[in-house]
Each structure stands twice: as structure tokens, then as C-alpha cells.
Amino acid sequence: MSNQPYGQSFAQWRAGCPTAWQAYTHHAFVEGVGDGTLPRAAFIHYLIQDYVFLVHFARAWSLAVVKAETLAEMKTCAATVDALVNHEMTLHVATCAAEGIDEQTLFTATEEFENLAYTRYVMDAGLQGDFLDLMAALAPCCFGYGEIGLRLETSAAKDTPYRDWITTYADTDYQTVMSNVGRMIDQAVVRRLGDRPFSAARWPHLQDRFTTATRLEAAFWDMGLKGA
Numbered sequence: 346m347s348n349q350p351y352g353q354s355f356a357q358w359r360a361g362c363p364t365a366w367q368a369y370t371h372h373a374f375v376e377g378v379g380d381g382t383l384p385r386a387a388f389i390h391y392l393i394q395d396y397v398f399l400v401h402f403a404r405a406w407s408l409a410v411v412k413a414e415t416l417a418e419m420k421t422c423a424a425t426v427d428a429l430v431n432h433e434m435t436l437h438v439a440t441c442a443a444e445g446i447d448e449q450t451l452f453t454a455t456e457e458f459e460n461l462a463y464t465r466y467v468m469d470a471g472l473q474g475d476f477l478d479l480m481a482a483l484a485p486c487c488f489g490y491g492e493i494g495l496r497l498e499t500s501a502a503k504d505t506p507y508r509d510w511i512t513t514y515a516d517t518d519y520q521t522v523m524s525n526v527g528r529m530i531d532q533a534v535v536r537r538l539g540d541r542p543f544s545a546a547r548w549p550h551l552q553d554r555f556t557t558a559t560r561l562e563a564a565f566w567d568m569g570l571k572g573a
Contacts, residue, residue, distance in 0.1 A: 350520070351488045352527030354534045357543050358484060358555040365559045369485065370493055374566035379497045381505035388507065389444055390572020391565075394460050396437040396451040398565070401464035403429045405471055405483060412476040414536070421529040425487075428522045436513050459568035463561040470554055477537055477547075480530050481554035485562050490514045491523040 349356045359366055374391070377383030406429065409422040438448050456464075471479035494514025501511055513519060538545040 350527070351491065351523055352531040354530045354542070355484055355488050355527050358481065358552060359488075361552045362556040362559055365556055365563065366489075369559050369563040369566070370489055370496075372563055372566040374569050375493055375497075378507045378510060379501040379505060381502050381507065383507065385506070387570050387572045388510075389441065389446070391569030392437050392440055393446065393451055393454050394457055394565075394568060396434060396441070397454050397456050398460055398464055399429055399434050399437070400452070401468065402483075402486065405464075405467045405479065408468070408471045409476065409479050409483070412471060412479060414476065414533075418476070418529060418533060421525055425522060425526060428519070432518070433513065436509065440509070457568050457571075459561070459564045463558070463565055466561060467558065470558075474554075475537075476533060477551055478554055480533065481551040482558045484530065484555055485559040487523055487526055489559070489562060491520055494519065 374383060374387070378388070403426050406422050406426045410419050410426070413419045413422060437451065441451055442448075467479070467482045470482035491514055494511055494516075497511045498515035501508070505511070534542045538547060542548060
């Protein structure tokens, strides 16, 4: 994989909020997943909330299909919806089923405030703004999990009980979807902002979208730890 597996736009956004990105991708929750010390109760609490999050996340990607301007954008966004609904969410269902929690219970779970804040922020970005606003708000979750998965795949303890979770995001299928998303975002940015998008007057606004969503990701991990 190249140094920028998810594209230049993501790399620029990531570089624009190094402190927030570090707090998110190296959060105590993440490190606990890697070394196996995360309490099981915290992980299950997180999974339940993340299932609810993914329901809204899939809806946001569906909105991206509506906001798209090209067939290629529509295809990538639709494929991402499929990956979320028919693949990523199955991990949550299987893991929670082993704990005696069925899918209907997951779907109807009460949302924590951190979940409400994050999912509604992303949806508002898409409803109030355009395709790029929505991409900037969606990107931290997509690429952050991909980055975390790749890092933990090689650095995590061999006996961590969360190996299946790590593998889901380090897996070639997930990484391929994210690479496609990153390529699509780069093309969408150039299409709308020109050949020098990072110097466009609108870029700081998109950076702000990305940074805020990154901070909300870290808060989501905080919420997970409350379930311990």
C-alpha cells in the first residue's frame, strides 16, 4: 500500500488536525482493543451503540448518492452503503448474539448523547451542505477505522479477544472499499474546487468539517469506556 492509501484529500485533512487525529486513532479504547485489556462490558456497550451509529451512517451514505454529480460517485457511495449494511454490521450482530443480544435489540437500542451528536452532525453536513461537506464529515470514520485496523493487525497482542474486530477493518475487502472511497473523494474535490483544491477559499471550511467529525469520533470512544 502507498503512503497515502486513502488519497490526497484525506492526507491533507489528517495533516490539518494532528492532535485531534492522534486522540482519536490512539485513544485508550483503541489501545485496549489492541492489547486485550479493554473490559468486555465496554466493548459490548460500544458495539451496541456502533450498530445504531452504522444505521445512521448508512443513511448518510445513501444521502451521498442523492448529492452525487456523476455516475462514478453514485456507484462508490452505493457500494459503501452495501459494505456497511451487509458486511460491517454483521460483525456487530454476531458478536452481540454471542452475548445474548439479538439484532432487534440492537436496532432499537437507545442512543447515547455522543451518538446523537455525531450522527446528526454528519447528516446535517449533508443536508445543509453539498457532496464535499458530507464527504469531509464522513471521512474520519471511514479512514480512521482503516488506519486503526492496519496498525493493530500487526501490533496487537496475539491473544487479544478483539482480533475479529481488528481483522474486519484490516481485511482486504474493507481496505479496498476505503481506497475506492478515497480515490472518489479526490476526484470529487478536483471536479468541484479545481486543480489546486487545497488552496481554494472553501478548503478551510471542509477542514473544519473533518476536524469536528474527528473530535466526535474520540468522544464516541469516551462513550464506549463509560460502559465498563
